[in-house]
Amino acid sequence: MLSFFYPIGANLWLQSAVHIKHSLGLKRGKTDKADARLIAKYCIRHQRDKRLFNLTDKVLAMVRQLAQQRERLMIMAKAFTDLSQDYQAMGLLEELKLHQQTSALALAALQKQVKQVEALIERHIKTSPELKSNMDLLMSIPGVGRQTALFMLIFTGNFTRFTDAKKLASYAGVAPFAYESDSSVRGRTKVSRMANTNRSAEAIETLATYGRLSRC
Template identity: 25%
Template sequence: MNKYKETFGVDISKDVFDVHGSSSGHNQFKNDEKGFKSFLKILPKDSIVVMEATGYYHYRLAQFLYKNNVAVSVVNPLSVKRFIQMKLAKVKTDKSDAKAICEYALANEVPLYNALTNVQAECLQLFRLMDSYLKKRTATKNKMHGEETLGIPSKFVYRSLKRDKKHLDRELEGIEARLLELVKQEQQQQLTLLQTVPGIGAKTALFLIVITDGFSKFETGAQLCSYVGITPTIRESGSSLRGRSRISKVGNKKLRNLLFLCAFNACKHNKACRELYERIVQKGKSKKLALIAVANKLLKQCFAIAHSGLPYNDEYVSVLKIK
């Protein structure tokens, strides 16, 4: 049951944010400091403000409200989307979305938002920049390949693309170095512990800590696997739909790819992962499915290590809480 005096759902965009109060109805404010203060003035005591995680746009408002002692919750947009779909809503506007977020918060127990430290905020900014540069580098590689397939590529064009790729490589190296420097300031012990898991390298450990805020965002390993997008989805319905099982691709693609690479090493050096891989293959399942299971297992092992504060141990890891 909702314990707050009033619940506010917020749909936020670049210039404005729409607000729906469970008692007061709809309002709209400018997405700037002045708008934040106007919103704060109408908030009754013991209220909660719920908004979706929308990349850049929600962050300033969430931080502002948190610093002004307002209860704030930042929820997964996918959860709200599914909630709206379940209600078979036919109208989609900023106003209706704010109302839907309010109704979602009334129907579900939503987690409270914790303001980011300066280090956490910079890590997230660096991670977003890295993601942007990785996409640009992939596009540049594809263009280089396209020019090569022409048979007679322009030397000028090809050299320009090579310079562009080289520049992006340097920028990405610099971002990774800065991320490592920042994580070491607050999470050096956790960074060291994660690397005791056979198959987990420094880069994967680093990304895991940044994405999960030091594993503080999740209560179980299963929640973490679902967030990263490394849980299998089953496609079966009666006799007409029987598709191949595949992973859910909701989550961070870069981290997911790193975990798959780690899974190859884990099959050789991580006892629990090796046994899992062999067991699945012996049942006649595909090697790809077995690797997905290994990646899932690895992630749960990392969660267990992070929460126990103990280094990996083949004999002990099986009794750790890795649900």
């Protein structure tokens, strides 16, 4: 649907199905007609809050694809180095020597490919003034490295996906939510199940960044 309507200039409003479901209260049964009516009611009720969809910038889309490729290459390279460390830790020197002899060329090739991908990422970022500016701003913060800054740009769509720092913190999985009611319910405070916790550690370092960017 997106690939059909967006190229012809149609205005698109994308909204989470979970958000729509929870905003409409309790409902019984499920049919396509009933779902269509509920979505229509939601759209009518929340028209003022709508945010029209904008396709991801082509440069950022390319950077995201390259970053994913880098991750895949890093995983393959890590498999070789981890096995070497395991052999060494167990004192299996003959196995270690054989492993290094048979994997050295492959590991070197993977490391070379990682550097090539990183160079391509840098080249694409430099072609976009907005990406380059935000990348430099992120890396100017103590403790924020190149990869953390890169994934912050990718996950936030160059800081266009979130309207405030609270939403970003919730998405990153570092915003705890209380679960309690009077004295009868005292659940453990926890983060949202819908959070992207794959890189929560890196996101913790950059939560303050969003406020800094939004003030500039």
